[in-house]
Amino acid sequence: MPAANRPLTLKRVLNTPAIAITLYAAIVGLICFVSYTGAQNMGYNWQWYQVPKYLYRFTDDGFQAGEILTGLWATIVLSVSSFALALLLGLGVALLRLSGLLVGKGVAVGYLEFIRNIPLLVLLYLFYYVLGPVFGLDRWTAAMLTLAVFHSALISEIFRAGINSVPVGQWEAAASIGMSRAQAYHYIILPQSIRIMLPPLTGEVVHLIKSSAIVSVIAVAELTTVGRNIISDTYMSFEIWFTVAAVYLVLTLILSFGVSAVERRFQPET
Amino acid sequence: MSKEPIIVAQGIGKSFGDFKALTDVSLTVHKGERVVVCGPSGSGKSTLIRCFNGLENHDTGHLTIDGAELYEDAPHIRQLRQDVGMVFQQFNLFPHLTVLENLIIGPMKVRKLSRAQAETTARKYLERVRIPEQAEKRPAQLSGGQQQRVAIARALCMEPRVMLFDEPTSSLDPEMIGEVLDVMVELAQTGMTMVVVTHEMGFARKVADKMVFMEVGRIVEISPPETFFTNPASARARMFLDQILEH
Numbered sequence: 001m002p003a004a005n006r007p008l009t010l011k012r013v014l015n016t017p018a019i020a021i022t023l024y025a026a027i028v029g030l031i032c033f034v035s036y037t038g039a040q041n042m043g044y045n046w047q048w049y050q051v052p053k054y055l056y057r058f059t060d061d062g063f064q065a066g067e068i069l070t071g072l073w074a075t076i077v078l079s080v081s082s083f084a085l086a087l088l089l090g091l092g093v094a095l096l097r098l099s100g101l102l103v104g105k106g107v108a109v110g111y112l113e114f115i116r117n118i119p120l121l122v123l124l125y126l127f128y129y130v131l132g133p134v135f136g137l138d139r140w141t142a143a144m145l146t147l148a149v150f151h152s153a154l155i156s157e158i159f160r161a162g163i164n165s166v167p168v169g170q171w172e173a174a175a176s177i178g179m180s181r182a183q184a185y186h187y188i189i190l191p192q193s194i195r196i197m198l199p200p201l202t203g204e205v206v207h208l209i210k211s212s213a214i215v216s217v218i219a220v221a222e223l224t225t226v227g228r229n230i231i232s233d234t235y236m237s238f239e240i241w242f243t244v245a246a247v248y249l250v251l252t253l254i255l256s257f258g259v260s261a262v263e264r265r266f267q268p269e270t
Numbered sequence: 271m272s273k274e275p276i277i278v279a280q281g282i283g284k285s286f287g288d289f290k291a292l293t294d295v296s297l298t299v300h301k302g303e304r305v306v307v308c309g310p311s312g313s314g315k316s317t318l319i320r321c322f323n324g325l326e327n328h329d330t331g332h333l334t335i336d337g338a339e340l341y342e343d344a345p346h347i348r349q350l351r352q353d354v355g356m357v358f359q360q361f362n363l364f365p366h367l368t369v370l371e372n373l374i375i376g377p378m379k380v381r382k383l384s385r386a387q388a389e390t391t392a393r394k395y396l397e398r399v400r401i402p403e404q405a406e407k408r409p410a411q412l413s414g415g416q417q418q419r420v421a422i423a424r425a426l427c428m429e430p431r432v433m434l435f436d437e438p439t440s441s442l443d444p445e446m447i448g449e450v451l452d453v454m455v456e457l458a459q460t461g462m463t464m465v466v467v468t469h470e471m472g473f474a475r476k477v478a479d480k481m482v483f484m485e486v487g488r489i490v491e492i493s494p495p496e497t498f499f500t501n502p503a504s505a506r507a508r509m510f511l512d513q514i515l516e517h
Contacts, residue, residue: 167362169360169362170362172325172356172358172362173356173358173362173363174364175325175348175351176354176356177351177352177375177376177380177425177428178348178376178380178428179348179376180344180345183379183380187379188364192364192365192366
């Protein structure tokens with residue numbers, strides 16, 4: 001049916017570019033207006049001009065990262081090291097669960113249920129206030145271990161699903177040419193599961209970066225802690241929390257775009 | 271043909287839960303012999319040859335491959351599988367590797383050959399299955415018949431002493447069956463010991479030294495092909511042959 005003859009539905013009207021853009025601008029404008037007037041009414045004193053110096057400064061020595069960028073770097077280092085450890089732990093747990101050994105499966109399921117059913121904040125307290133003194137962990141190590149352990153539970157499920165998605169015939173073919181289980185995993189199964197595991201793993205990195213903010217409660221000097229410290233000095237809570245949120249957003253968006261580029265490379269050629 | 275036995279199954283049984291897939295199956299395959307196993311679906315043909323390379327473990331009876339008793343022990347079974355090639359109904363090529371990589375990964379990682387040695391062997395067998403020009407392609411870029419020929423070459427690259435075929439043409443389009451069977455006939459002519467589960471009776475007539483007919487997990491009849499196709503001993507085999515040959 002030609003487009004002109006189709007009945008004019010509400011959906012079609014709302015989807016015309018001009019109306020859609022106008023509506024979108026109106027909604028965003030309304031949110032900004034409400035925030036701004038809300039702040040005005042409580043007599044909030046906006047000091048956006050103060051914010052850039054917390055991001056970066058140019059001094060006689062040239063470019064210098066401000067507190068927020070330093071905090072961002074700490075967040076990145078914390079997230080990357082936790083994620084690397086979470087990958088190792090997650091793979092270990094997934095392999096235990098798939099090992100066919102009752103003990104392996106028992107240990108893996110016990111670990112998963114324990115981790116998944118404890119709030120992240122309580123897990124952090126366990127690592128910092130209980131295991132910390134026992135094993136002499138500093139706050140940075142306790143934070144990293146907490147994030148790694150917490151996320152390893154979900155990651156192991158991602159690994160398990162990815163490994164199980166490879167048809168059983170691949171195992172049999174690998175076995176039929178004399179490969180051991182370890183060789184089959186290494187050369188045949190894992191390379192094929194990576195493509196399936198990449199999207200949910202990306203989601204998990206983003207999730208980890210966001211949950212890393214929680215370690216500010218034990219005063220690890222990352223992005224959120226830095227934001228809180230600046231506010232306690234300057235009382236610019238609106239500007240700083242908006243900025244911190246934007247920095248997290250930029251970080252995770254860059255990551256998502258980067259990974260979708262990598263994913264395209266892993267698509268099988270046909 | 272030497273009369274040395276290479277596969278000896280004595281009274282083997284296998285159950286999946288309550289289902290008895292194999293009951294008291296005894297069969298001897300000699301070196302250089304070509305055995306074709308046929309029978310209606312669900313008769314245990316596939317289970318039987320999967321036992322021959324340890325993809326299934328038999329529950330009862332004895333199974334020896336080239337004089338070594340097969341028992342459930344990973345390193346032992348791995349050792350044995352290097353000498354027993356297997357071709358599957360669904361090809362089971364490794365989709366993330368090129369054709370050449372599919373062929374050399376076993377020799378390199380399991381037999382520990384150098385890449386150069388493995389490649390020489392691989393190209394020889396690709397030539398043998400008549401697709402040397404496809405070496406750099408991925409399995410998904412090949413037709414079903416070509417994929418199955420690659421799978422045969424992959425098994426041959428391990429230089430096995432026995433080749434097992436589990437319904438190698440059953441998932442192929444009709445026009446591709448011939449090219450796979452041709453390769454198998456040529457392989458038979460080289461003197462390779464072969465155990466083939468198939469419904470291709472033309473192929474069986476051409477190459478089989480021994481026909482095995484199975485039904486509900488038991489071997490009903492073992493005959494030379496000339497007897498089997500003209501005057502089978504069992505009524506059940508005669509019925510089966512009538513059903514599949516009238517088409």
